[in-house]
Amino acid sequence: MKLLVCICKTPETTAKIAFKDNDTVYDSTGVTFMLNPYDEWYALVRALELKEKSGGTVTVINIGSAEDDVMIRKALAIGADDAIRVNATPRDAYFTASQISAYAKDKNFDLIFTGKETIDYNGSLVGGMIAEILDLPFISYASHLEIDNGVAVVTRDIEGGVEISEVNLPMVCSAAKGLAEQRIPNMRGIMTSKTKPLTIIDPVEVPSLIQEVRYSLPPQKSAVHMLQADQMDELVRLLREEAKVI
Amino acid sequence: MVIVLTEQQQGRFKNASFTAITAGAKVAHELGTQCVALVIGKADDPAALGEYGASKVIHLDAPELESIDSKVYTTFISEVALREKAKLVIVSHTSTGKSLLGRLAVRLKGGFASGVSKIQVEGNKISITRSAFSGKAIENYVLSGDVGVVSLLPNATPALKDGGPCPVEKPDISMSGSSINVREVKRTDGRVPLPEANLVVSAGRGLKDPSNWGIIKSLAEVLGASTACSRPVADSGWRPHHEHVGQTGLAIRPNLYIAIGISGAIQHLAGVNNSKVIVVINKDPEAPFFKAADYGVCADLFEVVPKLTEALRKANGA
Numbered sequence: 001m002k003l004l005v006c007i008c009k010t011p012e013t014t015a016k017i018a019f020k021d022n023d024t025v026y027d028s029t030g031v032t033f034m035l036n037p038y039d040e041w042y043a044l045v046r047a048l049e050l051k052e053k054s055g056g057t058v059t060v061i062n063i064g065s066a067e068d069d070v071m072i073r074k075a076l077a078i079g080a081d082d083a084i085r086v087n088a089t090p091r092d093a094y095f096t097a098s099q100i101s102a103y104a105k106d107k108n109f110d111l112i113f114t115g116k117e118t119i120d121y122n123g124s125l126v127g128g129m130i131a132e133i134l135d136l137p138f139i140s141y142a143s144h145l146e147i148d149n150g151v152a153v154v155t156r157d158i159e160g161g162v163e164i165s166e167v168n169l170p171m172v173c174s175a176a177k178g179l180a181e182q183r184i185p186n187m188r189g190i191m192t193s194k195t196k197p198l199t200i201i202d203p204v205e206v207p208s209l210i211q212e213v214r215y216s217l218p219p220q221k222s223a224v225h226m227l228q229a230d231q232m233d234e235l236v237r238l239l240r241e242e243a244k245v246i
Numbered sequence: 247m248v249i250v251l252t253e254q255q256q257g258r259f260k261n262a263s264f265t266a267i268t269a270g271a272k273v274a275h276e277l278g279t280q281c282v283a284l285v286i287g288k289a290d291d292p293a294a295l296g297e298y299g300a301s302k303v304i305h306l307d308a309p310e311l312e313s314i315d316s317k318v319y320t321t322f323i324s325e326v327a328l329r330e331k332a333k334l335v336i337v338s339h340t341s342t343g344k345s346l347l348g349r350l351a352v353r354l355k356g357g358f359a360s361g362v363s364k365i366q367v368e369g370n371k372i373s374i375t376r377s378a379f380s381g382k383a384i385e386n387y388v389l390s391g392d393v394g395v396v397s398l399l400p401n402a403t404p405a406l407k408d409g410g411p412c413p414v415e416k417p418d419i420s421m422s423g424s425s426i427n428v429r430e431v432k433r434t435d436g437r438v439p440l441p442e443a444n445l446v447v448s449a450g451r452g453l454k455d456p457s458n459w460g461i462i463k464s465l466a467e468v469l470g471a472s473t474a475c476s477r478p479v480a481d482s483g484w485r486p487h488h489e490h491v492g493q494t495g496l497a498i499r500p501n502l503y504i505a506i507g508i509s510g511a512i513q514h515l516a517g518v519n520n521s522k523v524i525v526v527i528n529k530d531p532e533a534p535f536f537k538a539a540d541y542g543v544c545a546d547l548f549e550v551v552p553k554l555t556e557a558l559r560k561a562n563g564a
Binding site: 011013019026038097120121124125128129130131135139143156159160164165167177208210211212214217218225228230233236245 | 313315316317320340341342344345346347348349351352353355356357358359360361373377378379380381382383384385386387388389390391425426427428429430431432433438439440441442444445469487488490493494495497501502512513516522523525526536537538539540541542543544545546549550553554556557558560561
């Protein structure tokens with residue numbers, strides 16, 4: 001099986017959120033980046049498990065600059081066979097999906113994994129966009145996936161339950177919690193990752209579908225109103241009359 | 247035209263759909279056009295969508311559409327959008343909407359936005375507001391292209407009834423070619439699904455033992471709230487994973503979130519900090535959650551929660 005896993009970097013969970021250039025761009029000064037957890041913990045590890053079970057290759061693809069290579073090497077250390085980096089600054093989901101599709105279109109991947117979303121822009125869009133560009137079926141938010149004779153049986157999270165579907169490969173799948181368990185790279189993985197192929201390719205041109213992006217920080221919460229354990233009647237009154245939520 | 251895709255469960259419209267139509271009708275009015283509701287599959291009373299502002303319903307009731315294949319749905323929605331010269335297509339930010347949005351944006355070559363809390367019209371430009379960086383920033387931008395496609399948060403705006411029933415059109419479009427065969431749908435219980443709940447009671451490790459869940463359940467019942475939990479509670483199997491809210495679980499934005507025995511780690515806050523009002527009950531005065539709270543009670547939850555339940559019961563009776 002040929003598996004492709006889309007990986008990207010995100011600021012660490014505790015990173016400071018600030019913007020520059022008139023609040024149009026995230027200010028990454030001094031910020032530590034990590035692999036997006038949905039890409040690393042669930043998408044990549046499930047791909048590796050599938051390869052370990054039935055053979056094949058796992059390729060990771062990233063859109064980014066040379067700064068991202070350290071994170072790509074981490075994915076290789078966890079177990080991916082080779083990596084592609086499209087040498088560009090990711091602009092939006094459509095740009096990213098177009099780059100990945102342009103690379104993948106003639107490579108006959110059986111399965112393309114993305115994380116269910118990135119934890120920075122939270123768009124949850126790239127998987128569906130790749131599926132549409134490549135004319136493949138798409139299952140989002142997969143929490144369980146098995147493959148049997150070219151048919152994927154996928155469980156996906158829906159509101160208040162799960163939906164279990166069968167899909168013929170090839171397909172695109174976005175990974176949610178439950179699909180796999182996080183793996184820590186071991187020493188051997190780290191050593192071999194240094195010699196695994198990382199190919200850098202040029203981006204294709206893509207029109208922009210969003211414009212005039214501006215960021216702001218959410219309004220400061222006013223100070224918390226503290227109450228004592230024996231003031232629950234008062235809390236109920238406040239929720240009713242002040243907050244008006246019950 | 248503004249087109250809104252509705253969602254039904256066993257023929258009944260979800261509340262998220264009433265919200266989406268209310269918002270769609272407002273945008274349509276500002277653009278000087280109309281709002282069309284697009285209903286796929288079984289629906290009990292599609293004409294009633296007019297009450298929320300739809301001027302027309304297009305209802306495609308075909309059994310093969312009961313299972314949602316994003317590809318088949320995209321083809322149908324795009325055809326309607328082109329035929330109706332849509333300026334904007336709105337889906338709900340639900341499991342269905344999220345699986346459709348990326349495809350629709352590519353198919354229609356439209357400006358796109360997911361998890362939108364607000365849609366604004368300035369002249370003939372449509373711009374959106376959404377949260378990013380797990381609630382730590384607000385993003386605002388203009389959708390380019392001839393048609394925009396957005397997924398709207400299920401409780402972005404209150405659903406408002408403002409009118410009577412509208413005409414229902416049955417289109418002459420046939421759908422085929424599903425490549426996804428839905429084998430089974432398992433629903434866990436009859437309560438309001440967590441992402442759609444307006445009131446949520448959530449508990450964490452402070453509960454100490456799964457046998458103590460009863461006090462959380464009683465509080466939720468008196469309130470008519472859904473229950474949720476923090477990651478350690480789900481990971482240790484006290485509660486099912488679909489109740490886990492936080493960065494790796496569900497992101498929710500109810501009107502009221504009551505956090506009980508949850509310290510408020512940044513990963514948990516990422517999933518709940520868009521809630522309108524947050525109440526934190528925790529005996530640790532240093533719990534970071536108090537900084538994100540509107541109301542706080544620093545005391546033993548085993549004392550506070552039954553008292554709160556009793557106070558609510560009394561207030562309900564009055």
